[in-house]
Amino acid sequence: MSRCKTYIRDIFVTIFILVVTFLINLVLQKIFKTQSFSSDVFILGVFLISLKTEGYLWGILASLLSVLAENFAFTFPFFTFNLMAAESLSSAIAMLIVAVATSALTTKIKAQERTKAENEKERVRANLLRAISHDLRTPLTTIYGSCSAIIENYDSLEKEQQVKLLGEIREDAEWLIRMVENLLSITKIGSKNVQVIKTPTVLEELIDDTLIKFHKRYPAQKVEVEIPEEFISIPMDPLLIVQVLMNLLENAVLHAEGMTSLRFTVKKSGKWAVFSIEDDGCGIPADILGKMFDGYHDRAGELTDGKRNNMSIGLSVCATIIRAHGGKIKAENRREGGARFSFSLEMEEMDE
DSSP states (O other): OHHHHHHHHHHHHHHHHHHHHHHHHHHHHHHHSOOTTHHHHHHHHHHHHHHHSSSSHHHHHHHHHHHHHHHHHSSSSTTSOOTTSHHHHHHHHHHHHHHHHHHHHHHHHHHHHHHHHHHHHHHHHHHHHHHHHHHHHHHHHHHHHHHHHHHHTTTTSOHHHHHHHHHHHHHHHHHHHHHHHHHHHHHHHHSTTOOOOOEEEEHHHHHHHHHHHHHHHOTTOOOEEEOOSSOOEEEEOHHHHHHHHHHHHHHHHHHOTTOOOEEEEEEEETTEEEEEEEEOSSOOOTTTGGGTTSSOOOOTTOOTTSOOOOHHHHHHHHHHHHHHTTOEEEEEEOTTSSEEEEEEEEOOOOOO
C-alpha cells in the first residue's frame, strides 16, 4: 500500500513540476521576448523531479518530456519537432546527466537514512532490553530469596517474620505488575496498527483518579496540587495519561533523594494544557539529563543488588504515550533545586 502511495505521489510531483516549468517558460518568453532561458528552466525542473521522487525512472522520463516540450514550443521553428537540432541534442544530454546524477545521489542518501534509522531502532531496542534485565533482576531475586527463606525455615520462623517476608514478596510482585503494564503500553503504542483513541476528559476527574490511585500506593506522601479553576476538557486516552502521571509521581518518590515537597500543577498555555511534576530533591545528574526518555541510561556505579529501579522504563513509557497523543515531554533541573518533569496536551476547543 505504501509503495502504491509513493508511486502516485511521484506521478503527481512529476506532472506538477513539468507543468510549472512549462508555464514559467511561457511567462519568461512573453516578458523577455526570448527563448534562451527555456533550457535552463527545464534542467532545473528535471533536477527538482529527480530530487523529490524515488529511483531513476521519473527523472529520466522528465528529461525526455522536457526535451520534447522545449523542442516543440520554445525552439524555432515553433510547434514542430526537430529532434536532430544541436540545441535539442545538447539539452537532452544535459538533462539526462542531471537526472541520473541527482537520482543516484538522492537514492544513496535515502538508503543511508534508512540504514541510520534501522540502526537507531536497534540501539533503542537493545537499550530497552538492557534496562528491563537490570530492573527485573532485583525484585525477582528478592522474591526468590524470600520464598526460599520461608520454605526452608518454615518451622523456625516466627509469624511476624513470615508476614514480613510475605509482605516484601507482595510489594515486589506489585512492582513487577506495574513494570509489565508499562511494557505492554509501550509495545502496544509502538505498533503501527494501533492508534490512541482519544475521548474528551475533564481535567478535574483525571486529577482525582490519579491522586486516589497514587495515595493507595504511597499514603504517607503529600502532593500539593494546583490546577486552573475554569472547566478544561482534553482529548486523551485517560488510562494512559493516568499511567504517565503515576510514573512521574512515583519516579519522584523513588529517586528524588532528600525530597520534602512534591507539587503537581496544570497550567494553560494557549491551546495547550501543561502538566508539571516538581520536587525539591537531589535533581537529575547532568550526564543523564538528555537521555531520560531513551529507555536506558548508563547506571555505572550502581550496585547490582540496589533498590528496584524502573525510572528508565517508566520514563520511556511516558515519552511514548505523550508523543502518541501529539504532545511534548521534557525533564529539567529547577533553579531552586530538585527536578521538574512536564508534558503538554492539546485542549479541546470549548464554546462560550
